[in-house]
Amino acid sequence: MPNSTPTTVKKTKGQQTAIRIMDAAEDLFSSHGYEGTTLRQIASKAQIQEPGLYNHFSGKRALYEAVLHRALNPMAEALGAHLGQASGLRDYTDLPSIMTDLLLDHPQISALFQQAMQGESDSLGNQLVRNWLERLFKDGVMSLSGTGSLGEGEQDPSALAISVIAMFNLTTGYFLSQRAFETMAEGDLQSPENIARQKRLLHRVMRAMLIS
Template structure:
């Protein structure tokens, strides 16, 4: 279920075209990377003349930024909301399910994350994704630090040790959530079917809740 419960706003023709361009660009960027995707390819797939792209996006970088913002800004808002409002362990353990819903709308973001984290750090595209990742993960650290349910009992730890423990928890949460969307090929070989099927998404959410809750109280 989407986080946005407001009535959908009617889009202009220009907005519909820009959104279709972003859909196509998102697929091509995930398949070929930022550097391996050209505006010509995007224009051909969108069935418009390449100069027509500039009516909507000033450059390939601007288009890439728009693709990232559309998918990732909802994540920053969700994390901010949990930082401000997650008062109980259950509420915090539900955060990965919320992120799963957001990723479900743009599942190829997991591929872009993987490319950015493992690829050439000098790539313009990877730098743009890593800037978003840094923002998201920093918010995640703040969220973990502010959550009263995460405590260290029985031992005293230095600040560096505590931060390391939080970082490991955050990375585990991130990998469990995003890794699901990278596993279709493995799932097909093991069980057939579609990982994005509603029943499988529900199974993933239940598993995430159990794992994250256990992690937070351990």
Template sequence: MDSSADSTPKKTKGKLTAERIMNAAEVLFASKGYKGTSLREIAQAAHIQQPGIYKHFDSKRDLYSSVLDRGLSPMIEAMRERTTNSDSASGYAALWEKITDLLAEHPSMASLFQQALHAGGDDDNLLIHDWLQRLFTQGQNTITALGIDENMEPEEQAIHLIATFNLVTGYFLSQQIYDTLATGKLTDPDNIARQKKLMRRIATALQDT
């Protein structure tokens, strides 16, 4: 299928279909939630019939999990890099900017992540709990990498983390708020630049203890 055979793995028909399914699922899960999205509408968006989804995924839950995996891995990777290379105070802003860039490419992920976070009392808790551990607790370097003063008491560190997390992800979920005051899209480069500027100002304010 692919002419550059050695540098790119061959993509079978099935793999391409699975990608289409996951792309459709990502957008629909993000906008309508897990329960609010049926496999029939995902299938329709992916141009197959609904039971066909079972050729590629074991269950709806498996599809959801795969979508989350695909979307969160780059974030975990960015976090890991910063944790490993945290060498200066400028690092933390760069991390959140990197995550902002990632989310700008996949704005649905912000919604999916927040949904998964807010699923309380469900059997999803194990899934997202695992992700939280991987995202936020890779040792004390994580705190520094995230731009949080490590001499702070844990409660205050946690609240700083929450604020920063919500600033970054909440931005991508707020098009409707944006529409009340301005025109355009939050994923426009100009707006992304504005958001980054605002984040830098906040980061500076929080860093000055």
């Protein structure tokens, strides 16, 4: 494993540990929340002793923020890029499907997103998510208003914001609803068939929202 290509940078043992810690933390924060996750749990899952965490992160909060950054930024970029290229109505009705695919690759984002949004309003997690939403919304509105597909009611910022919120709740909420699903039907919400069903529903809903 020689460090011969700049594209394949060999990570030090410490860097590998840091990644393990972040993976463990992401998993635990998403399932137990910030308050319900202890550093001992994270360390155990990362296979080190708890004080070892401080070699890589200055504290619990710093670790949480690193996890959030790592989780949310790739999605923000992917969605931003998609919005940047959007030119027709189809590109917008496809947005929830794109988002669904991204979340399918990384289902923990939904829980992290939700927790950060509902968390303490002065927390960096909350601010992070809000900044992200704001940027995305502005990008989306800028390019969407160029397509003439907004109905009269949707020109109103409040109505538009409510539509965007609905879209987010539909897409992220889907990945948080496995337990609810199990009370009603068999199977896994992340199976290809169910994902296809969700996408069909999203498509229909999105068109109902955009065209008035």
